[in-house]
Amino acid sequence: MSSLEARELTCGYNGKVILRSLSLAAAPGEVLVLLGPNGAGKSTLLRALAGIVQPREGSIVLDSQDLRGFTMQERSQRITLLPQSERRDWPLTVEQCVELGRIPHRGWLVPLNQADRGAVIEAINEMGIRHLTQRPVTQLSGGEWRRVVLARALAQSSGVLLLDEPTAGLDVKFQHEILRTARELARHRQITLVVSLHDLNLAGQYADRLAIIHNQSVVRHGTPEEVLKPDLIRSVFGIDAVVIRHPVYGTPLVAPLTVSSAECRQAVEAWQ
Amino acid sequence: MKRTWVLFSFAVALLVVTALVSVGIGAVRIGPGRLCELLFNSAQPGTHSAEATIFWQLRLPRVLLASLIGAGLGVAGAGYQGLFRNPLVDPFVIGASSGAAVGATLAIVAGWQGSFLGIPLPSVLALLGAVTSVAIVYIIAAMGSQVPTVSLLLTGVAVSSFLGSLVSLLMFLHDEQLMTIFGWLMGSFSGRGWHNLTAAGPLIACGGLALWFLSRPLDALTFGDETAATLGLSLFHLRGLVIFAASAATAASVSTAGIIGFVGLVAPHLARSLVGPRHALLFPMSALSGAILLLVADGVARTIVAPAEIPVGIVTALLGSPFFLAALKARLAIGRDE
Numbered sequence: 081m082s083s084l085e086a087r088e089l090t091c092g093y094n095g096k097v098i099l100r101s102l103s104l105a106a107a108p109g110e111v112l113v114l115l116g117p118n119g120a121g122k123s124t125l126l127r128a129l130a131g132i133v134q135p136r137e138g139s140i141v142l143d144s145q146d147l148r149g150f151t152m153q154e155r156s157q158r159i160t161l162l163p164q165s166e167r168r169d170w171p172l173t174v175e176q177c178v179e180l181g182r183i184p185h186r187g188w189l190v191p192l193n194q195a196d197r198g199a200v201i202e203a204i205n206e207m208g209i210r211h212l213t214q215r216p217v218t219q220l221s222g223g224e225w226r227r228v229v230l231a232r233a234l235a236q237s238s239g240v241l242l243l244d245e246p247t248a249g250l251d252v253k254f255q256h257e258i259l260r261t262a263r264e265l266a267r268h269r270q271i272t273l274v275v276s277l278h279d280l281n282l283a284g285q286y287a288d289r290l291a292i293i294h295n296q297s298v299v300r301h302g303t304p305e306e307v308l309k310p311d312l313i314r315s316v317f318g319i320d321a322v323v324i325r326h327p328v329y330g331t332p333l334v335a336p337l338t339v340s341s342a343e344c345r346q347a348v349e350a351w352q
Numbered sequence: 353m354k355r356t357w358v359l360f361s362f363a364v365a366l367l368v369v370t371a372l373v374s375v376g377i378g379a380v381r382i383g384p385g386r387l388c389e390l391l392f393n394s395a396q397p398g399t400h401s402a403e404a405t406i407f408w409q410l411r412l413p414r415v416l417l418a419s420l421i422g423a424g425l426g427v428a429g430a431g432y433q434g435l436f437r438n439p440l441v442d443p444f445v446i447g448a449s450s451g452a453a454v455g456a457t458l459a460i461v462a463g464w465q466g467s468f469l470g471i472p473l474p475s476v477l478a479l480l481g482a483v484t485s486v487a488i489v490y491i492i493a494a495m496g497s498q499v500p501t502v503s504l505l506l507t508g509v510a511v512s513s514f515l516g517s518l519v520s521l522l523m524f525l526h527d528e529q530l531m532t533i534f535g536w537l538m539g540s541f542s543g544r545g546w547h548n549l550t551a552a553g554p555l556i557a558c559g560g561l562a563l564w565f566l567s568r569p570l571d572a573l574t575f576g577d578e579t580a581a582t583l584g585l586s587l588f589h590l591r592g593l594v595i596f597a598a599s600a601a602t603a604a605s606v607s608t609a610g611i612i613g614f615v616g617l618v619a620p621h622l623a624r625s626l627v628g629p630r631h632a633l634l635f636p637m638s639a640l641s642g643a644i645l646l647l648v649a650d651g652v653a654r655t656i657v658a659p660a661e662i663p664v665g666i667v668t669a670l671l672g673s674p675f676f677l678a679a680l681k682a683r684l685a686i687g688r689d690e
Contacts, residue, residue, distance in 0.1 A: 127578075130581075130582055132578065132581045132582065152584045152585070152586055153584040155584065156582060156583055156584025157584070159582075160582055161578065161581075161582040162582075163576060163578035163579060163582075165576075166575045166576050166578075166579050167437065167574065167575055167576045168574070168575065169437045169438070169574055170437075170574045170624075170629035171628070171629055172571065172574065172628075172629055172630060173628075176571070176630055177575070180568070180571055180572045180575075180583065181583070183568060183569070183572055183583040183584065183585070184583055184584045188565060188566065188568050188569055189565060189568070236583070
């Protein structure tokens with residue numbers, strides 16, 4: 081169990097500031113979803129939380145300790161980032177790929193021990209990819225590949241899991257499958273899970289808490305019901321929408337409108 | 353697992369057989385029976401025949417040297433391929449060989465004969481040259497976290513031709529040593545002896561071993577920079593170590609036997625098709641196949657126009673270039689480059 085927090089974080093690349101004085105905390109066992117338009121800095125925030133991008137000002141705090149105090153190896157034992165896309169240039173097998181998740185615990189040379197094997201097998205079973213273990217990663221479908229990468233992240237056994245757009249490029253079935261699995265993992269392993277998403281409805285359905293990243297900072301933060309409001313959607317994403325409740329789960333469901341604002345407001349008033 | 357053992361045993365056996373055949377062939381043929389006698393009864397008096405001299409002073413060191421250099425080039429190629437995440441990489445293609453050639457040529461024309469930490473100065477300068485040119489090619493060709501084939505090849509060509517003209521310039525300015533440099537540069541094992549073996553051996557062994565130790569991080573690197581970073585690996589150090597180790601093997605090879613292209617391309621290809629892409633197995637198998645390939649190439653080089661011989665670098669380029677083109681075509685056809 082670990083809690084992860086950004087405190088007054090300012091960071092960016094090559095002199096360009098992407099995030100400014102951003103504060104946000106994530107807690108074990110719950111799903112924190114980052115939403116925001118393209119280029120808002122969701123990926124940068126995740127990289128900073130993972131310690132791959134260094135804060136220019138402020139800090140990232142892991143269990144009340146500054147992340148800068150950790151070595152790269154200690155950090156990688158406790159925080160896992162899954163980038164938006166991973167390359168798969170060489171046909172390593174699924175099992176070999178998942179085993180790499182043990183690098184933070186075994187270093188460069190030490191062979192895997194019984195505990196490592198156990199973690200690898202557990203991760204493979206948990207992601208339901210047992211039947212794929214000997215397949216080359218280059219031959220997997222997008223959905224299978226995502227599950228393999230998630231299994232490698234699980235094998236890393238860290239308390240914090242950061243997923244950068246895990247649903248990108250997947251069929252709708254796999255989008256839900258990945259998020260459902262991730263949420264179950266967070267609950268069952270008490271992992272601190274931070275996920276960036278593009279789809280407002282996926283976010284509404286799977287998030288425990290939502291943070292909207294816009295104009296270099298968090299503009300709103302809270303439960304999906306508190307955050308997903310038409311005025312905020314208009315000001316951040318630039319579309320008009322009505323927000324209804326999911327007929328089964330009661331979570332907010334965003335229905336975008338295709339007409340101009342004035343007409344739209346009339347339509348919404350009429351509809352209400 | 354069992355299959356792996358069988359493959360490795362087979363490769364070792366093939367290497368030994370190739371080496372023995374290679375020792376036997378040439379202007380003076382040494383039959384299998386005589387070979388055994390020479391190998392195992394060397395201490396007996398009366399072995400100072402012409403045959404024994406040829407065997408001990410010419411053939412054996414040459415065959416060992418060809419195996420060593422082949423292994424070094426194979427391992428270096430596999431290391432560079434892992435670094436660039438591209439199976440078309442070869443020490444020759446990415447300018448490492450040319451960089452090493454500039455360093456070694458400089459040492460020859462300047463007449464620096466000493467050694468640094470036990471490594472001959474030409475090899476030290478060759479190492480510096482190789483590291484510099486690979487670093488330049490990497491920095492220019494890499495776009496973000498990937499290295500597209502086309503940009504890699506173009507950068508490699510440009511850097512290589514720049515370095516090639518530096519070598520030409522040095523040769524032009526020191527034309528009294530033209531034939532020495534020229535003969536060495538084309539890639540050849542003729543006239544090499546035991547002292548070359550002891551000069552190149554440690555550097556190639558260290559480079560190869562260091563690369564083998566980097567197997568697991570290199571496996572992780574195949575999935576991208578961010579993945580490697582999230583697994584706690586320092587990309588800067590990892591890349592630096594790979595470049596340094598692979599360049600050490602390349603530099604030792606080039607300063608001993610000149611530019612021998614494409615062994616570093618073909619050997620890892622063969623190895624990957626046999627034992628798969630995991631670096632822990634890929635490096636030893638690349639070393640074995642590199643050694644076998646270069647032994648065969650050297651055998652061809654010294655028998656095809658016997659009693660004369662052609663530089664082995666010409667043989668490997670003649671055989672390797674079509675292979676490279678076929679691999680390039682295959683890679684462009686699957687379009688897994690963007």
